[in-house]
Amino acid sequence: MLSYIVRRLLLLIPVFFTVSIIIFGIIHLVPGDPVDNLLRIGSTPEQKAIITARYGLDKPLVEQYLLWLGNMAQGDLGDAIVMRRPVSALLAQNIPFSLRLGAAALLFSTLLGIAAGTLAAIYKDSRIDQSIMAGILLGSTLPSFWLGLLLILLFSVQLGWLPVSGARSWQAIILPVLTIGLGGTALVARVTRIAMLETMQKDFVLLLHAKGLPARRIQLRHVLRHALMPVVTILGLRIGWILGGAVTVEFVFARPGLGTLLIKALNQHDYPVMQGCLLMLAIAVMLGTLIGDLVQAAMDPRVRQAMT
Amino acid sequence: MALLDVKNLSIDIHGIRPLDGISFHVDKGEILGIVGESGSGKSLTALSVMGLLPLIGGRIERGTITFDGTELTTLPEPAFRKLRGRRIAFITQNPMTSLDPVMRVGAQIDQVARLHLKLDAKAAQVRSIEIMEKLRIPEAATLYHHYPHQLSGGMKQRIVIAMALAADPDLIIADEPTTALDVTIQAQIIDLLVELVRDRDLALILITHDMGVVAQTCDRVVVLYAGRIAESHAVQAIFANPRHPYTKALIRCIPREDTVPGSLTGIPGAVPSVAHYPSGCRYHPRCARRGPPCDGIVPALDRPMGGGEIACHFPEGMGNVHV
Numbered sequence: 001m002l003s004y005i006v007r008r009l010l011l012l013i014p015v016f017f018t019v020s021i022i023i024f025g026i027i028h029l030v031p032g033d034p035v036d037n038l039l040r041i042g043s044t045p046e047q048k049a050i051i052t053a054r055y056g057l058d059k060p061l062v063e064q065y066l067l068w069l070g071n072m073a074q075g076d077l078g079d080a081i082v083m084r085r086p087v088s089a090l091l092a093q094n095i096p097f098s099l100r101l102g103a104a105a106l107l108f109s110t111l112l113g114i115a116a117g118t119l120a121a122i123y124k125d126s127r128i129d130q131s132i133m134a135g136i137l138l139g140s141t142l143p144s145f146w147l148g149l150l151l152i153l154l155f156s157v158q159l160g161w162l163p164v165s166g167a168r169s170w171q172a173i174i175l176p177v178l179t180i181g182l183g184g185t186a187l188v189a190r191v192t193r194i195a196m197l198e199t200m201q202k203d204f205v206l207l208l209h210a211k212g213l214p215a216r217r218i219q220l221r222h223v224l225r226h227a228l229m230p231v232v233t234i235l236g237l238r239i240g241w242i243l244g245g246a247v248t249v250e251f252v253f254a255r256p257g258l259g260t261l262l263i264k265a266l267n268q269h270d271y272p273v274m275q276g277c278l279l280m281l282a283i284a285v286m287l288g289t290l291i292g293d294l295v296q297a298a299m300d301p302r303v304r305q306a307m308t
Numbered sequence: 309m310a311l312l313d314v315k316n317l318s319i320d321i322h323g324i325r326p327l328d329g330i331s332f333h334v335d336k337g338e339i340l341g342i343v344g345e346s347g348s349g350k351s352l353t354a355l356s357v358m359g360l361l362p363l364i365g366g367r368i369e370r371g372t373i374t375f376d377g378t379e380l381t382t383l384p385e386p387a388f389r390k391l392r393g394r395r396i397a398f399i400t401q402n403p404m405t406s407l408d409p410v411m412r413v414g415a416q417i418d419q420v421a422r423l424h425l426k427l428d429a430k431a432a433q434v435r436s437i438e439i440m441e442k443l444r445i446p447e448a449a450t451l452y453h454h455y456p457h458q459l460s461g462g463m464k465q466r467i468v469i470a471m472a473l474a475a476d477p478d479l480i481i482a483d484e485p486t487t488a489l490d491v492t493i494q495a496q497i498i499d500l501l502v503e504l505v506r507d508r509d510l511a512l513i514l515i516t517h518d519m520g521v522v523a524q525t526c527d528r529v530v531v532l533y534a535g536r537i538a539e540s541h542a543v544q545a546i547f548a549n550p551r552h553p554y555t556k557a558l559i560r561c562i563p564r565e566d567t568v569p570g571s572l573t574g575i576p577g578a579v580p581s582v583a584h585y586p587s588g589c590r591y592h593p594r595c596a597r598r599g600p601p602c603d604g605i606v607p608a609l610d611r612p613m614g615g616g617e618i619a620c621h622f623p624e625g626m627g628n629v630h631v
Contacts, residue, residue: 203405209360210400211420211471212393222408300410301455 004307005294012286019282024065027274036269038082055081057271068275077279078272080265087276090261095280098250098257101176102242108181110235113188114228120189121196121227122219132189139186148179148252165254176253180246184238191234195227202226229296236292240285309377310335311511312357312479317371319356321364326582327352329371329609330537331617332530336478339505339512341526341543343519343558347579348532350515351401354481357513358398359388376478394424397472399482403464403489407456413467414452420474439470443500462493469500479511480504486521498525520562523547531555534579534590537609541616549614551623553597589621597622 035051052058056067071078077087120132155175156164163172199205200223208218247259254260258277265273297303310333317330327349334340342350355361357373359380373380375396380388392398400406407416417439418432427435433452440448443466456464465485472480482501486494502525505512514526522529522543530540531554539552550556557575577594580586586593592602599622601607607619 203400203402204408206360206363207398207400207406207468207471208408209363210358210392210398212389212391212423213419214389222411225410302409302457305457 001297001304001307004297008290008293012290015286016283019286020069020279021065023275023278023282024061024068027271027278028061028064030269033269035081055079068272072279077276080270080273082268082270083265083273087272090273091258091276091280094257094261097255098243098246098259101173101180101246101250101255101257102239104173104177105180105184105242105246106235106239108177109184109188109238110231112181113185114192114224114231116185117189117192117227117231118196118220118224120193121200121223124197129193132193136186136189139182140190142182144179144183145248145252147182148175148249151175151178152253172253172255176246176249176255179249179252180242184242187234187238188231191231192224192227195230196223199223199226225299229299232295232299233292236288236290236295237285239288239291240281241288243284244281309374311376312513313372313374314353314357315372315374317353317356317373318369319352319361319366320369321352321361321366324582325369326535327356328535330530330532330535331371331609332537332540334479334511334513334528336511337505337509338528339502339514339526341522341529342513342515342532343517343522343529344532345517345575345579347534347581349535350517350532351483353532354398354483354513354515357481358392358396359383359385360392390424393420393471393477394475395477396479396481397475397477399465399468399472399480399485401484401487403461403468406468407464409456411455412453413456413459413464414454417452417467417470417474420471424475436470436474439473440466443470443473445470461489462496465489465493465497466500469497469504473504476508477510479513481513481515483515484517485514487517501525518562519558523562531558534585535582536590537617537619538591539616539618539620541618545614545616549625551612551616551618551625552591552620553595553622553624554591556624589619597624 035048035055035057038051039048049058056064059067068078075088077091079086080090083090116132116135120129123129152164152175155162162175163169166172196219200219205218205223208222209215243258246257247262249255250257250259251263258280261273262277262281264270265277297307313333315331317327318325319327330349330353332340332342342353344350352361352366355364355366356368357375357380361367368381371381375391378391380391383391407413414433414436417436418427418429421427421432421435422429425432437448437452440452445451445463445466451459451463456467459467469485480501485501486497489497498521501512501514504510514521516522526543528540528542529546531538531546531552533554538554539546539550541551546555547559550559554575561572561574563572575594580590580593586603588601588603588605589595589598589607592598595602601621605621607621609617609619611617612623
């Protein structure tokens with residue numbers, strides 16, 4: 001098991017380099033020049049050249065990339081051009097907000113999704129199933145930024161129960177969590193339901209019934225356990241997705257975080273900040289997948305055996 | 309009175325009737341074979357007796373199933389659950405898929421004794437390993453801790469049998485217990501089952517498509533075709549003198565030592581699907597002896613002088629008495 005984890009981590013290294021090249025390449029393909037934002041109106045081309053040189057933007061792309069990579073190895077992600085602070089400091093300031101939001105949204109969608117999916121599967125084709133499925137359809141089709149706006153209108157503007165935006169009180173996290181979490185809830189519920197219905201058809205479930213075990217115990221102890229395996233895979237992928245999906249939602253709710261930072265950096269063409277944010281999101285996706293696989297291995301002896 | 313007595317059983321699944329008026333009985337120390345091709349209703353018969361039809365959306369439409377004096381068709385589920393696994397045990401077709409893949413096999417056997425005999429974990433384990441040893445599972449104490457994927461098919465089927473025996477049942481229903489296994493393992497498992505019946509005075513319903521297995525092991529046999537009984541009789545009598553053309557055809561499908569390679573023939577055609585049962589005798593489209601009444605009139609299940617039951621307008625060796 002330990003050797004498997006080490007092997008998986010080693011495998012992440014080439015993935016990491018590929019991702020870093022893509023991030024670096026894409027950002028420099030985006031039209032616009034960050035230096036323009038720093039210049040006062042009426043500056044001369046000479047002044048622009050000085051500033052460009054100060055940030056190393058005049059060097060060939062390959063050299064810029066290698067420089068970036070070398071500095072990164074020393075924990076230096078460069079300095080923000082427009083925001084004028086070390087990128088690492090900006091990230092350190094914003095990431096906790098995103099992590100808190102992401103963790104809360106993940107927890108919310110996991111618990112609610114599994115509960116809803118299990119109920120729908122146990123009461124298949126009943127009213128309960130139909131209403132849950134309708135909720136799933138709604139949850140998976142509404143775009144999250146729009147849902148966020150609707151929630152703000154209802155709970156903050158109309159009812160005045162919750163703050164409109166920011167991250168100053170604990171209540172402020174509720175609406176963003178709902179906004180991000182509902183899509184995830186729908187996904188988890190759908191996967192749980194289908195996986196449970198599929199497992200219920202398996203021979204071993206028939207035999208559990210034939211052994212005289214109560215139906216409820218079979219459903220919750222055996223069937224649900226099997227159904228959770230695909231759910232775990234999805235959740236692993238979802239960890240990165242939630243942080244990425246939080247980009248627009250953080251912005252809608254004017255919450256500090258990786259997403260808000262990224263959008264701000266995009267608007268200002270602040271390359272180092274964009275790179276830093278995207279890199280963090282990529283790392284989150286990689287680690288999320290790894291965690292998902294490890295949890296799956298813990299749950300399924302067959303997966304464990306395939307590893308060794 | 310027989311331990312299990314099924315009378316005139318018809319079942320309904322989503323508006324179709326895949327079993328139509330089935331009757332049979334089995335007593336302690338007896339092995340009853342239920343034979344037929346796939347689609348004949350063998351497995352549904354097993355599910356009916358186990359009371360598990362609702363799992364596949366079915367229900368008993370007519371008839372009675374009496375087990376040791378208790379009527380099962382009207383038995384409430386909680387009471388039925390006390391019989392299942394306790395007094396009536398089930399062995400499934402495919403040992404590869406019949407065990408929970410994420411649970412150690414020992415714990416799966418334990419479940420039965422813990423549930424029905426109220427044993428604690430420790431006592432259940434001792435009992436399970438004892439049963440495994442009786443079933444000649446080598447290194448039972450070690451294998452007890454294995455997961456299903458670590459065992460061979462034959463070992464898995466032994467585990468399934470151990471689960472069936474765990475609460476000392478009176479009746480075992482084995483649904484094609486050897487179909488998924490290698491030929492050599494098949495013989496071992498069948499021998500094991502026969503031995504159990506003799507040692508423990510069990511009743512065994514052996515569901516199979518293999519007349520060869522029936523000849524070797526069963527006392528009596530019910531031949532099913534398309535959800536109806538074609539013929540039933542003592543095994544010796546049915547092999548000596550098969551009266552239904554379908555039974556005769558099934559027996560012809562058994563390879564013998566003197567069978568010339570390539571001469572073995574199947575039965576032409578296939579069992580019709582439930583939605584497309586032909587009128588009259590359901591076997592008539594495939595039957596060589598069919599005559600005018602066969603496609604219109606359902607042959608009644610007769611109990612002729614020689615014993616057994618037969619549903620055919622033109623039974624063999626009994627003269628063509630129909631006009």
